[in-house]
Amino acid sequence: MKDGVNGVALAVFLFFFLAVTVMGFLAARWRKAENEHSLDEWGLGGRSFGTWVTWFLLGGDLYTAYTFVAVPAAIYAAGAAGFFAVPYTILVYPLIFTFLPRLWSVSHKHGYVTTSDFVRGRFGSKGLSLAVALTGLLATMPYIALQLVGIQAVLDVMGLGGGESTHWFVKDLPLLIAFGVLAAYTYSSGLRAPALIAFVKDTLIYLVIAVAIIYIPIKLGGFGAIFDAAGDAFAQENPATGKPRGALVPGEMGQWGYATLALGSALALFMYPHSITATLSSRSRDVIRRNTTILPLYSLMLGLLALLGFMAIAAGVKVTNGQLAIPQLFENMFPDWFAGIAFAAIGIGALVPAAIMSIAAANLFTRNIYKDFLKPDATPAQETKVSKLVSLLVKVGALVFVLTMDKTVAINFQLLGGIWILQTFPALVGGLFTRWFHRWALIGGWAVGMVYGTAAAYGVASPTQKHFGGSSAEIPGIGEIGYIGLTAFVLNVVVTVVLTFVLRAVKAPDGVDETHPSDYTADAGDPGVAAELPEITEGIGEGDARKDGDKAPA
Known part of the structure; x- marks a missing residue:
């Protein structure tokens, strides 16, 4: 890690961060509807997004900063076991092709905003609807927190994290500022903000991966040298367990764990509230069908991304926190200006899903707790106001989670x-x-x-x-x-x-x-x-x- 603040990388990072911040606030005027004070408009973008907007939105929603940091970090730490994310994103698309169009149609017909809305309408049970809503809220909170962890990892590598002796407020001030900006434009623009920013996020991510998969292996002597270095590293004993650190190929004992984790993750992915929120924002069921056929392009990118974990080993990256491995690899291998672009890709890759997740969680609370149990006669304007406020509270909770708990x-x-x-x-x-x-x-x-x-x-x-x-x-x-x-x-x-x-x-x-x-x-x-x-x-x-x-x- 370079001493002090990486000024060039920070300047590039701030340029892109400010650009998406402006886009986030301007998004409130994008496809603005006459009746803007409704949950359909704020929380689902008016259910008006076409194929490409939905594709970028779903990609920005599902492939988060945590994905871009944690998947290669898992490869860095344990080897091939971390590749489970690749087969599960392949399995998920045929699965959702069978049920997402049906969910869109019935939700569009009855004005359902959340999965709990559908469950209540289908089974006539507020109790079951409440169980689904509480589960969604419970599962989403730490997921939002991990997006902030991704931003924090980038800030640490750029030298803005401070030392252990630094006062907590000074150390976390950059994260607090990023959180404040995210909260402000989400409150103002709703789902339109992450939908617009997702274009920038995905463009940067694809650019960084394309460069990294070519440039870094050239500097490290090719993929043969990378795999040899990783194999040697995984063969070494892990002092904590007394066993080899990892493996390039999963052992027989780990195959059940690998397969069940991939299958279970595939079944769970589109149960998350933010996945459904992005889906219901599309304007037709045909948009959903088309997206299930083109979203696998992200799986190709994820497979290439996972290889960065092996590259970090071959490059001699040494970090105590595995989440810093890929940001540190970028700083070590790239010129400072391009490292700034890579950091911006990760940082913006955290802002997009964090915004969608907070909106989805707020919609769950508003429709399935506030309206169902606290104020059944709430008007659309009241629903929207409550959802905006809850989206702020959810992000505050996630921020507290990040600042007070071990990562x-x-x-x-x-x-x-x-x-x-x-x-x-x-x-x-x-x-x-x-x-x-x-x-x-x-x-x-x-x-x-x-x-x-x-x-x-x-x-x-x-x-x-x-x-x-x-x-x-x-x-x-x-x-x-x-x-x-x-x-x-x-x-x-x-x-x-x-x-x-x-x-x-x-x-x-x-x-x-x-x-x-x-x-x-x-x-x-x-x-x-x-x-x-x-x-x-x-x-x-x-x-x-x-x-x-x-x-x-x-």
Whole structure:
């Protein structure tokens, strides 16, 4: 690490930061609607984004600064095991192609803003809706915090982090300023701000990756030399565990963990509120379909990005905090001016998802806690005002998280967030194709998955952390190490199915379904679009005991 502040890199970083700040405030006038005081306008950009805006928005939303820092950092620390992010982003797109268009259609028809809105409407259960909303809030908070951690890592490498003896306020002042700017333009412009800034963010990221994947290997003697250096480094013993530091190829013992983590992460990715918020902002279901076919381009970029972890080893980067490995690699290998561009890409890559996540969390609170339980007669203007204020509070909470907790703890709490959010899958995705599941059974399955997942994750220790030290543990009955979230999900589904049979048998009261089969299959005003998938429960739900006025399952 260079002594003092890297003035050239900092100047370039500030140029891009100021540019996106201006764009963030100007975004309030971009596609401005007559009725701007509504949650649809502030929280979903008026549901008006086309294919390219949605593509950049989803890319900026899903491929965060944490992704660009943490994936190669995992490769740097442990080797091939960190590549799990690549197959899971490949698996996720065929999966979401089957259900996101249906979610968009029914949400557009009924004005749903959040997944909890849909769950409440589909199953007629405010309790289930509240469970989904609280899970979304719980899982999103540490995720926002980690975006700020990404910004902090860049500031530290540029020399703005201060020393250990520096007063905390002086040390964290640059982060506080970045947070204040993010909060201000998100409050002012809503989802339009990250949608506009995402163009800059993705352009910078692609530029930096294209240069890094060519320039750095040339300086290090080629990929052969890089892999040789990484192989030698991973063969060395880790003093904390007494085992090799990592491996270029996952060992037999780690294959179950690798596969279950990739599959579980793929199932969980589009359960996050910010993923759904970006999806519902698009103007048609065809936009969603097209995006599922072109978003895999980001997976190609992610695969190249992951190789930076090996490059950091070959370049002799030595850091105690793995999150600093890639920023430090950029500072060591690039000219100062281009290092500034790379730092700007990471920093802006944190601002875009942090803004979307805070908006998504605020929408959940406003629609599914404030409106459902505190003020049912809230006007659209009141909803928007509350959502703006909550978006600020969510970011303040994330900032406190970053400033007061150990960063390793923050990372593992984000892994815990993935375990939690996966437990909403049966209610959301299951509800899009069937209403056979009973609302009370879904709550029971969710509770079992949440309790098991949290308890199992709490029991995982690491060399640096006694509890919540990871997200993998032994799978009961199999004996292999696997992703806790997927195990909890399987338990969730089993409990939901068993309880549904029981509740149907005793004719427990069912909630009112406010949706109709045609709501799931076509764009608004385009009834000629055929359904992709038929209702899978025709003839199964005779035990529904539906009330007068209930609508048939879609």
